[in-house]
Amino acid sequence: MKIQFIGGARSVTGSQHLLFINGKKILLECGLFQGHRKDTYEKNKNFIFNPAEIDAMILSHAHIDHSGNIPNLVKSGFDGSIYATAATVDLCQIMLRDSAHLQERDIHWVNKKRKKKKQEPVEPIYTIEDVEQAMTRFIGVQYNRRLEIYPGIALTFRDAGHILGSAGILLEIEENGRKIRFGFSGDIGRPVMPVIRTPDKLRDLDAVIMESTYGNRLHSKAEDVEEALAIIVRQCAKDRGKIIIPAFAVGRTQLLVYMLHKLFDQNRIPQIPIYVDSPLAVNATNVFRAHPECFDRETYRVFIKNGEDPFGFERLTYIHTVDESKALNKTPGPAIIISASGMAEGGRILHHLANNVGDPKNLVLFVGYAAQNTLARRIMDGEKEVNIFGERNVIKCKVKKMDYFSAHADQGELIDYLRLNLKEKLKNIFLVHGEQEQALPLREKLVKKGYRNVHFPVPGEKFEI
DSSP, X not given: OEEEEEESSSSSSXXXXXXXXXXXXXXXXXXXXXXXXXXXXXXXXXXXXXGGGOOEEEOSOOOHHHHTTHHHHHHTTOOSEEEEOHHHHHHHHHHHHHHHHHHHHXXXXXXXXXXXTTOOOOOOSOOHHHHHHHHTTEEEOOTTOOEEXXXXXXXXXXXXXXXXXXXXXXXXXXXXXXXXXEEEOOSOOOTTOSSBOOOXXXXXXXXXXXXXTBTTOOOOOHHHHHHHHHHHHHHHHHHTOEEEEEOOTTTHHHHHHHHHHHHHHTTOSOOOOEEEEOHHHHHHHHHHHHOGGGBOHHHHHHTGGGTOOTTOOTTEEEEOSHHHHHHGGGOOSSEEEEESOTTSSSSTHHHHHHHHTTOTTOEEEEOSOOOTTSHHHHHHTTOSEEEETTEEEEOOSEEEEOGGXXXXXXXXHHHHHTTTSOTTXXXXXXXESSOHHHHHHHHHHHHHTTOOOEEOOOTTOEEEO
């Protein structure tokens, strides 16, 4: 068996890992590289392998940095099966369509500028029609159901506890008389997070590809977070300001809504309006409602058992139309606006930032990781001026980060994820989905704990297992 690391190696976007097993080529993930358009367009459009030669694909979860280039893969000649959990398939239905819509809209804007410069127009990486074709390749598989996808290659999904439908991937392989238990963690969730269940650890592995997004730090304690959020909301109400929260439409938004609902029911926050302004988040929330089998016990106890919707309450408004979104600009504070995208690289959040960062009464609250060079990262890092829609914006508002809401395990939780594996048996660990500042401290900790061959592969690097 061989592995080639393509995307998500020494970075946190564009995840793609290619396996060579028993004469078959199996692709783990097919994510979009995210960042500046000029840096990512060609990278996303052109694969370094021939998609027509890929026999099958396995997808851990629906986030765009893991799934977003699947329509282009199919458009470019891939005609095999794509295996994912049932909830992931449902989320991909809406997320990939949304991705295509955003690309077509952005390319229309780009081509207007290119026309003025007398340059040739460019095409979107894929269209809605390409998404519809790609969705015909998906096969939904439930957690813990062992499926032989080829002779000598059996697949099992374990709940990764990251977002709805997210999975760790176990491949049981028989090749040339050898048996190999190979794992891919996908993105690992946190054991204390509400809504989604605690991660089901992969065990007894010979080799594993593991994420390292927060490999250099520890998150805040769970018991402190609800009150910390309540304090922020109460101060916002006192200041008559707005809290602007850039949040990923799938996972982070639903978690925030859940926690605000709980705080509101407990009378720990005042009655101020809360808006979710993201068409994708609205649709994704409906998918969450359709998959209660993925919820944890607390969600059943606090809401489902009492016939309540965890993602809906009287102070919460889901924004559907552009006109409703624009009207929020004139809505006085106090208010909370949750909008996508989490890295502030596109979507309606850009309008809310442009309209609110100049007011000292307001607060921009970041609730997750932001990659280097993204707008969210620049504001997080304390830049006093940023460009939004090509215009200069001076940051006068307050800025705060709450790492608890990250759906990624921290350093301690990542190390604990490997706890059910014997160090003597687990001969290779490959750290992906992390930049050097995150992955290298995790690598050092793992080596000190006695794990052997902890690799931090570069894009294009190949290994034999």
